[in-house]
Amino acid sequence: MAADVKPFVGSKAKPHQESEAEELRKEHLMLDPMPRDEMNQMVMEAMTTTTPKFWAWVIGLALAVAVLLFGTWGYMIASGMGVAGIRRPVFWGIFIVTFVFWIGISHAGTFVSAILRVFKAEFRRPFTRAAELMTTFGLAAGALYPLIHLGRVWVFYWMIPYPNARWLWPNFRSALVWDFLAITTYLLSSTIYLFLPLIPDMAMARDRSTGWRHILYKTLSLGWRGTEAEWFRLRKAISIFAIAIIPVMFSVHTIVSWDFAVSMVAGWQSTIFGPYFIIGAILSGVSAVVTILYILRSTMKHMDYFIRKEHFDALGKLILIFSMAWAYFFFNEYILAWYGGDAALKQIITLHAVGPSAWVWYTMLICNVAIPWLFLWSKKVRRTPWLMFIITLLVNVGMYAERYTIIPLTLGHQRSPFDWGIYNPTIVEVSIALGTLCLFILLYLLASRIIPLVPVWEVQEGQMSHTLRKIGKTEIPSVTDLE
């Protein structure tokens, strides 16, 4: 007797499985695909929508840049460096502190984009460009400081190696010339690295714009059509960049650290200053990425679709790891100075902890170690964007305090007690530092309305390679390597 056997058609999803899948889609951008034309539309709207509030910010920031940065700098050029607070024994003050701060901030763009790209970390896709943009503008703000600090800025070109009429060449044995070369290399390469993956998105914007925008995007998209050959060479170039820019990134901050470490100054001459600076830079940079993502998500149209809690969560974990790594390097540096018994060093670390500026040192430790360690363990905190915004802002306050501790607070108490002094920044220095912050925000604001901040093609590529796969009784996200 033939049995009445029904063909197997697969088990039907139960209601709780459907809700689980729905939850996963809500959670992960890569599992929540949207038709490309809608995504394009969203990115274009985010880019072209400006409110009166936006323009008020632009005008306010432009005025602040004109007055605080260029006005005050002009005043300093006209009056001389005496209007700054740097004088014997502290010759490096706020200018160099802020310079190191901006170079540090610029690290995360490349770190987030290049390292996560090389290791195929999928969560990177929607925010790589926002991070890369931060690198370019952070470097632009930071690169002003060697010029500002130079005093006689009009002779800046003496740093450039070219066969001038007097056959005078820069001293290639100087860490300051290395700095110039490293920052130039990093600025150029990170700008190109920002531009390369932007080409297909410029073509997308070209197809959807008119007037000056169309002309701009048409020019910048270099005639992009999306042929196989174009994609092939673009991917090849991005791969070369992603790998080659990582050692360049490490070299830049190592060289910045050598500005200090190659000197004979107590507290500066240290063999671990290179990695210590790099870890600090990545900590402050990744934190700045989170700060910016929160602002973009809260102020730009449709950004809540692209930037989700999963991204804050993932970056929060990175910040926690780098905070621990930073604490390790700090302790390593501290214990050797304390245990080594060098009188000058001992005096410096004692003054850091109990001197008149001890609050700076404690601010550094609280913001860089205590706050991340206390809060970022919690998944709930990592997934609360406004809390992450506050924590990451505080981390950067802490990182600024770290640079302040290393530079003027260390320089003020060197080997000869008769030559000790306390550095008090003047309004000119504070104004210029605030001016570069305004410049950074202004450039970012303007770029956010000109450049598609989300790499749409990368997001779509990611969404195509992600799916929910049923294993056993549940569905789990799985990724296919399409490359």
Place this chain on the structure above:
Amino acid sequence: METNVRMILFKEDQVDQASNAIETLHHHGISDKDISVISGVPFSEKILGRPMSWTRVPQIAIAGAFFGFVIASILNFFVPHLYKLSVGGMPLTPIPTSIVVTFELTMLGLLISTFLGVFIEMLSPSFGPKGYHPKISDGYIGILFECPSNTDEETCFELQDLGAEIVDVEEVKQP
């Protein structure tokens, strides 16, 4: 023989149909050099059954790195002899400090030439049928092909059966 340049479009989720369409074109005697695939996201050649593309970007990048290395070597080891400055017993051309300048300029050469390689190849004349449609940046997969006039209609019908959208010839333009 007279030929027509045609363009067909597939939606982003019709990758299988697009690869079948390329196979159909091959059956009609249209060779790979007469076919161009354009898309809004990168698809590897293997997915669509196409021959490997070529690029000279890596070679240009290596040439650029070498150029940067040569410039760095000139700055490190030749330039100091033009105007000798002896500083506190330090050698005129020390190797350890030269490594920094060499590294930076070599990497600068590598990265700039990679970009120049992309730039030059993008602006160079390309092989295969030309044309573009704005729907490509909406995620569509476009297949451009040169087809003999006498089999044009038959080929188009077959491609339509596969789900292709035939683009009006006048709509196929350069971007």
